Amino acid sequence: MSDLASHSLDKTIELFSEVEIERVREYWNSRPCNIRHSQKEIGTKEYFDEVEARKYFVEPHIPLFAQFEKWRGKRVLEIGCGIGTDTINFARAGALVTAVDVSDESLRIAKKRAEVFGLTDRITFYRANAETLSNTIPVFEYDLIYSFGVIHHTPHPENVIEQIKQYYAGSQTIIKIMVYNKISYKVFWLLLTEAKGKFWKLNNTIAQYSEAQTGCPVTYVYTKRTVQNLLRDFKINEIFVDHIFPYKISDYINYHYVKVWYFRILPKKLFRLLEKKFGWHLCATITMKNKEN
Numbered sequence: 001m002s003d004l005a006s007h008s009l010d011k012t013i014e015l016f017s018e019v020e021i022e023r024v025r026e027y028w029n030s031r032p033c034n035i036r037h038s039q040k041e042i043g044t045k046e047y048f049d050e051v052e053a054r055k056y057f058v059e060p061h062i063p064l065f066a067q068f069e070k071w072r073g074k075r076v077l078e079i080g081c082g083i084g085t086d087t088i089n090f091a092r093a094g095a096l097v098t099a100v101d102v103s104d105e106s107l108r109i110a111k112k113r114a115e116v117f118g119l120t121d122r123i124t125f126y127r128a129n130a131e132t133l134s135n136t137i138p139v140f141e142y143d144l145i146y147s148f149g150v151i152h153h154t155p156h157p158e159n160v161i162e163q164i165k166q167y168y169a170g171s172q173t174i175i176k177i178m179v180y181n182k183i184s185y186k187v188f189w190l191l192l193t194e195a196k197g198k199f200w201k202l203n204n205t206i207a208q209y210s211e212a213q214t215g216c217p218v219t220y221v222y223t224k225r226t227v228q229n230l231l232r233d234f235k236i237n238e239i240f241v242d243h244i245f246p247y248k249i250s251d252y253i254n255y256h257y258v259k260v261w262y263f264r265i266l267p268k269k270l271f272r273l274l275e276k277k278f279g280w281h282l283c284a285t286i287t288m289k290n291k292e293n
């Protein structure tokens with residue numbers, strides 16, 4: 001890609017570069033991701049079991065993407081662990097996990113989760129800003145660097161990518177990241193419903209409504225092309241799109257899974273095709289480029 005093309009792509013992803021990391025922390029402290037996936041008492045085994053069941057029921061592509069079992073006996077660095085659903089599954093499968101998040105509240109719950117499941121010896125938690133990871137996390141070579149739904153929520157995603165390079169052990173390190181997909185059903189739906197067709201307001205509307213709690217201070221969205229630009233120093237082994245949320249929100253928040261009418265009548269196969277084309281999650285598995293590449 002020419003420098004000019006790469007510069008103009010980068011311009012599209014500088015939207016939230018002025019946001020302070022404190023605002024990001026405050027937002028995720030006020031409502032850690034998936035915290036309302038269960039109504040049971042937070043911190044109990046029942047609570048964590050329900051959170052996990054709901055998460056992987058609604059997002060079944062996550063275990064397939066993470067391949068928890070593959071990392072038995074391996075070192076995993078998870079960037080942006082949230083309340084630790086994937087973290088616990090890596091540890092349960094036998095990985096040694098370093099889990100990082102900028103949100104104290106998310107970490108508090110994730111740590112409790114590790115205690116409840118007797119996995120504290122397999123997980124080391126750190127409160128750190130992924131953009132300056134090496135200020136906090138000892139530089140060590142990992143087998144897997146995993147970051148699901150995180151990099152698009154930080155003001156300078158490119159800094160996280162630079163940091164990742166330090167934890168890289170060469171071609172044996174696999175990196176798996178998920179960022180939000182711009183060419184998606186969700187963005188189309190937000191454009192119609194919340195932005196009322198005003199596409200020039202779309203970026204802020206996306207951030208406003210990307211999460212369960214409105215007002216996320218930073219949410220970038222990527223196309224396959226802009227994500228390739230973000231990851232330009234890496235070799236992309238696999239990149240795919242998945243996940244359309246088909247349920248009525250009013251029922252979902254009351255723990256009922258009722259699909260909206262048009263997804264009810266859509267044949268399953270067609271729905272899957274739609275998800276693979278216009279899903280909200282853009283998932284990439286990458287490795288470091290060989291020097292000669």
Ligand SMILES: C[S@@+](CC[C@H](N)C(=O)[O-])C[C@H]1O[C@@H](n2cnc3c(N)ncnc32)[C@H](O)[C@@H]1O
Pocket residue numbers: 021024025028033034079080081082083084085086100101102103106128129130131147148149150153154155
């Ligand atoms: C959408 S949640 C995803 C959490 C978890 N990966 C999951 O899938 O459940 C985004 C997480 O990224 C964290 N995060 C955002 N920016 C970060 C940064 N610069 N450094 C570390 N964590 C960050 C937030 O605190 C939040 O827990």
